[in-house]
Amino acid sequence: MKGFLEYVPGDSVLHRMNPVAKLVCALFISVACFCTSSFMLLALILIIDFALAASCKMTRQAAQLAKAVAIFSVVLAVIALLTTPVGTELVQLPWGYIGTGSIAAAALVLMRLVACAVPLFLVMYITKLNDLANSMVKILHVPYKYAFTFTSAVHFIPVFMNDMAGIMEAQTARGVEFDGGFAKKVRLMVPLCVPLLVSSVRKTNSAAIAAEVRGFNVRTRQSGFKAYPFSARDVVALLACVCILALAIATNYVPIP
Amino acid sequence: MIEFRDVSASYDGELAVLDRVSFTIPNGDFVAFVGTNGAGKSTTMRLINGLLKPTAGDVLIDGVSTANLRTSELAAKVGFLFQNPDRQICCNTVREELMFGFKAQGRECADAEGRVDAMIERFGFDPDAEPFLLNRGTRQLLALASIIVLETPVIVLDEPTTGLDFRECSKVMEIIAGLNVRGTTVIMVCHDMEVTADYAKRVIAMTEGHVVDDGPTFEVLRNPNTLQRAHLLPSQIVDISMRLGDVAPAIASSSIARANSLDQMSTAIYEFISSHAGTGASPALGSDEGLGA
Ligand SMILES: Nc1ncnc2c1ncn2[C@@H]1O[C@H](COP(=O)(O)OP(=O)(O)OP(=O)(O)O)[C@@H](O)[C@H]1O
Ligand SMILES: [Mg+2]
Numbered sequence: 001m002k003g004f005l006e007y008v009p010g011d012s013v014l015h016r017m018n019p020v021a022k023l024v025c026a027l028f029i030s031v032a033c034f035c036t037s038s039f040m041l042l043a044l045i046l047i048i049d050f051a052l053a054a055s056c057k058m059t060r061q062a063a064q065l066a067k068a069v070a071i072f073s074v075v076l077a078v079i080a081l082l083t084t085p086v087g088t089e090l091v092q093l094p095w096g097y098i099g100t101g102s103i104a105a106a107a108l109v110l111m112r113l114v115a116c117a118v119p120l121f122l123v124m125y126i127t128k129l130n131d132l133a134n135s136m137v138k139i140l141h142v143p144y145k146y147a148f149t150f151t152s153a154v155h156f157i158p159v160f161m162n163d164m165a166g167i168m169e170a171q172t173a174r175g176v177e178f179d180g181g182f183a184k185k186v187r188l189m190v191p192l193c194v195p196l197l198v199s200s201v202r203k204t205n206s207a208a209i210a211a212e213v214r215g216f217n218v219r220t221r222q223s224g225f226k227a228y229p230f231s232a233r234d235v236v237a238l239l240a241c242v243c244i245l246a247l248a249i250a251t252n253y254v255p256i257p
Numbered sequence: 258m259i260e261f262r263d264v265s266a267s268y269d270g271e272l273a274v275l276d277r278v279s280f281t282i283p284n285g286d287f288v289a290f291v292g293t294n295g296a297g298k299s300t301t302m303r304l305i306n307g308l309l310k311p312t313a314g315d316v317l318i319d320g321v322s323t324a325n326l327r328t329s330e331l332a333a334k335v336g337f338l339f340q341n342p343d344r345q346i347c348c349n350t351v352r353e354e355l356m357f358g359f360k361a362q363g364r365e366c367a368d369a370e371g372r373v374d375a376m377i378e379r380f381g382f383d384p385d386a387e388p389f390l391l392n393r394g395t396r397q398l399l400a401l402a403s404i405i406v407l408e409t410p411v412i413v414l415d416e417p418t419t420g421l422d423f424r425e426c427s428k429v430m431e432i433i434a435g436l437n438v439r440g441t442t443v444i445m446v447c448h449d450m451e452v453t454a455d456y457a458k459r460v461i462a463m464t465e466g467h468v469v470d471d472g473p474t475f476e477v478l479r480n481p482n483t484l485q486r487a488h489l490l491p492s493q494i495v496d497i498s499m500r501l502g503d504v505a506p507a508i509a510s511s512s513i514a515r516a517n518s519l520d521q522m523s524t525a526i527y528e529f530i531s532s533h534a535g536t537g538a539s540p541a542l543g544s545d546e547g548l549g550a
Contacts, residue, residue, distance in 0.1 A: 163344075170344040173306055174404075175332035175362035195347050198389050 012056035021234035028241035032248035289457035342400035394425035454492035
């Protein structure tokens with residue numbers, strides 16, 4: 001999982017967009033996914049997601065993400081399937097039935113989560129974390145402390161994953177067998193949380209000290225050197241996303257399949 | 258016996274980190290791998306215990322290819338000390354940590370308890386101490402102890418002395434040398450040429466995924482071509498003996514130019530001075546104020 005959520009340099013239009021605009025656009029699209037139950041619109045959003053990913057050469061990452069999110073949402077989809085007795089009855093259950101409508105509901109859950117997650121993660125891949133944090137501080141007036149917490153948290157994900165891989169490697173070398181069933185794997189991994197925790201605490205502590213000695217506390221909103229102006233491109237993108245959101249809300253009143 | 262036959266390896270499947278590396282390490286050898294950062298030394302170590310499988314060629318442990326063995330099976334043959342002891346230590350007490358290997362490998366070993374006790378005695382550990390609260394050197398010793406308590410015929414050590422002070426370093430190396438005397442094959446990665454010169458019998462020098470030189474320790478450390486290609490600086494005694502050898506033919510032909518350790522060097526210098534004492538001029542330096550004058 002090397003490079004998970006790590007910035008991939010590029011020069012596409014999306015790469016050059018204002019970081020805050022990107023984030024807000026992604027949020028609009030995600031919210032739109034939850035405002036609608038229309039298959040057509042969700043499919044359209046998915047197409048837009050992948051078109052955007054393709055425009056910045058992130059198709060592979062987007063596909064990986066979509067797959068990962070889909071796997072996680074299967075549980076939710078199954079719950080939806082079992083608890084939404086709608087449509088023509090197909091399978092009788094002790095508490096209801098699975099109908100054609102239940103299948104539609106399950107599919108809707110899957111599509112919605114994938115369509116909603118892809119743009120949010122995409123932002124991480126095409127925006128430098130520092131830019132994202134600094135622009136949030138400058139434009140949205142988010143206190144630097146919180147922005148920093150956010151960036152460090154994201155920054156540490158690959159570091160911890162790397163650590164965990166290293167720890168598992170060390171234990172494998174001592175004879176622990178991680179290959180095997182999922183339950184066995186989890187049981188073996190639990191004790192390894194100790195070394196992971198120890199190394200995390202050590203790392204966090206030194207990161208805090210490093211920030212402190214470099215004047216973390218005296219930093220203000222004006223400290224950042226780089227300016228993050230909005231351009232026409234950003235405004236257009238924002239408007240487009242507002243339209244998508246409006247469309248999503250409209251589908252609740254105007255029936256579309 | 259460990260055999261690398263034209264081994265190539267890569268992490269991402271594209272960039273070759275090792276390129277057709279071949280060598281054979283017989284039982285009981287003490288080999289040091291030296292070379293620049295990123296030369297592929299740790300990668301070679303990973304290949305030995307099967308954490309990484311070669312993309313081409315074959316790694317044979319006692320004649321069996323690692324491709325057909327699981328790392329957990331190999332763990333009974335090859336003990337592996339990682340550079341960072343904190344990745345290895347995972348139990349709540351020193352005693353549990355030392356027992357962990359037996360449990361992990363599911364080895365029914367009648368004298369496991371006895372061996373653990375002996376290890377605690379030998380290293381002077383507090384058996385109930387919390388491993389993570391020990392200092393850096395002791396953690397390294399604990400990680401080492403938890404490997405050697407298993408008495409595997411081969412031990413692989415990735416930079417066992419990095420970050421240790423002189424006293425801890427000697428302690429670790431003396432223990433390793435003791436194991437080697439009793440027949441354990443020792444393979445280590447080491448950036449410290451003094452340690453390498455003091456302990457290793459054989460050196461394999463690597464750069465950019467290739468083996469540059471492979472031979473008895475001092476043949477490698479005295480080969481100017483190897484030193485240059487692998488960006489190595491020989492141990493200080495070897496360095497000074499080579500430099501003095503270059504100064505004058507009389508020294509080059511004396512045992513000074515062949516001295517590899519501090520003891521050999523002091524004896525050689527003493528002999529040199531004695532043999533030139535009273536001759537008036539020093540033929541070595543070609544002047545009246547020479548060494549023996
Ligand atoms: N887990 C990994 N994934 C991808 N590439 C890696 C990984 N580990 C090492 N490499 C790369 O493989 C090459 C060889 O690395 P290796 O760790 O074997 O070097 P080394 O000789 O042990 O160096 P050092 O002296 O710094 O420990 C390096 O270019 C390194 O970037
Ligand atoms: Mg290394």
